[in-house]
Amino acid sequence: MDGIVERLTRRVAQRTSRRSFLVRLGKLALGGAMLPLLPIDRVTGKAHAQGYNEEHAAGEGGGETSCDYWRYCAFDGFLCSCCGGSITECPAGTVASPTAWVGTCKHPSDGRAYIVAYRDCCGKAQCDRCMCDNNQGEMPIYRTQLNNDTVWCFGSREMTYHCTTAVILGEKV
Amino acid sequence: MKGALAFAFLSMIATGVFAGEHPPLSHDKFSAPAQLYVMNCWGCHQPHGEGIAGAVPRLKDTVGYFLQVPGGREYLIEVPGVAGSSLSNAQVAQVMNWMLSAFSSDQLPTDFKPYTEAEVAKYRPHQLNNIGVVRARLASQLAAQGIKIPSD
Numbered sequence: 001m002d003g004i005v006e007r008l009t010r011r012v013a014q015r016t017s018r019r020s021f022l023v024r025l026g027k028l029a030l031g032g033a034m035l036p037l038l039p040i041d042r043v044t045g046k047a048h049a050q051g052y053n054e055e056h057a058a059g060e061g062g063g064e065t066s067c068d069y070w071r072y073c074a075f076d077g078f079l080c081s082c083c084g085g086s087i088t089e090c091p092a093g094t095v096a097s098p099t100a101w102v103g104t105c106k107h108p109s110d111g112r113a114y115i116v117a118y119r120d121c122c123g124k125a126q127c128d129r130c131m132c133d134n135n136q137g138e139m140p141i142y143r144t145q146l147n148n149d150t151v152w153c154f155g156s157r158e159m160t161y162h163c164t165t166a167v168i169l170g171e172k173v
Numbered sequence: 174m175k176g177a178l179a180f181a182f183l184s185m186i187a188t189g190v191f192a193g194e195h196p197p198l199s200h201d202k203f204s205a206p207a208q209l210y211v212m213n214c215w216g217c218h219q220p221h222g223e224g225i226a227g228a229v230p231r232l233k234d235t236v237g238y239f240l241q242v243p244g245g246r247e248y249l250i251e252v253p254g255v256a257g258s259s260l261s262n263a264q265v266a267q268v269m270n271w272m273l274s275a276f277s278s279d280q281l282p283t284d285f286k287p288y289t290e291a292e293v294a295k296y297r298p299h300q301l302n303n304i305g306v307v308r309a310r311l312a313s314q315l316a317a318q319g320i321k322i323p324s325d
Contacts, residue, residue: 115203
């Protein structure tokens with residue numbers, strides 16, 4: 001028995017290196033760390049494999065490039081986070097519209113409602129990446145100030161819509 | 174080995190395994206009437222009522238003037254953004270009184286009386302078919318008193 005174990009150990013030691021062992025261990029550890037990035041709703045723990053569609057193609061799991069991100073509950077348009085900008089900043093070459101549509105979203109962790117301003121970035125052709133169409137609290141088009149289908153570039157010198165940001169204004173009382 | 178484990182640990186922190194998602198940084202809370210303004214008017218009239226020249230009427234240092242001429246008190250309730258809003262009459266009175274004092278207290282008449290819910294209910298159903306004509310008339314009345322307001 002000792003002989004068999006010794007031969008086996010020697011063979012493993014001759015054919016593999018400590019470095020490759022560390023590489024494999026590292027891959028295993030990293031793989032484990034990446035598991036939360038899989039398409040799982042962290043709030044409810046519910047998988048979104050069913051109902052997955054093109055609109056939700058980018059970054060499922062609640063990040064700022066995902067339509068499911070809590071701050072986008074009343075978002076209609078292309079995420080600036082996917083278009084070279086960020087959740088609060090317009091991409092280079094566009095201008096932030098002076099007007100904005102205001103909605104309210106509940107934060108999944110603290111359960112509080114926050115007032116969010118959805119501001120369009122204008123001046124370049126539409127981004128066409130990460131299209132999200134969430135309509136919590138939206139009103140029909142004839143209630144313009146509470147409608148998010150409208151291109152909110154008015155008041156800007158540039159009326160071409162590119163993408164939309166989502167900025168927290170404060171906590172709703 | 175230690176390096177690999179440390180790297181994996183840092184990766185887990187970076188990917189949110191331990192941290193979860195933090196609540197937003199901003200916990201600013203508005204007073205009730207200010208919140209009505211933020212949620213219903215702020216998006217166009219701007220944070221301090223600055224308006225947008227040529228597109229959205231200015232409230233700051235301006236809106237109070239309308240109460241100095243006949244018809245102006247009604248006009249502020251009849252304008253489409255107010256009359257057509259989803260606010261109740263009580264909320265309209267609340268936010269209007271807040272706007273007047275927050276943005277334009279120096280322009281209010283000395284005998285200013287706050288709007289009441291009943292007053293809003295009385296003025297609100299009246300539609301302004303041509304808001305530009307009404308505003309121009311009020312502006313000319315104010316101009317006769319030496320007060321100049323933006324044309325739109």
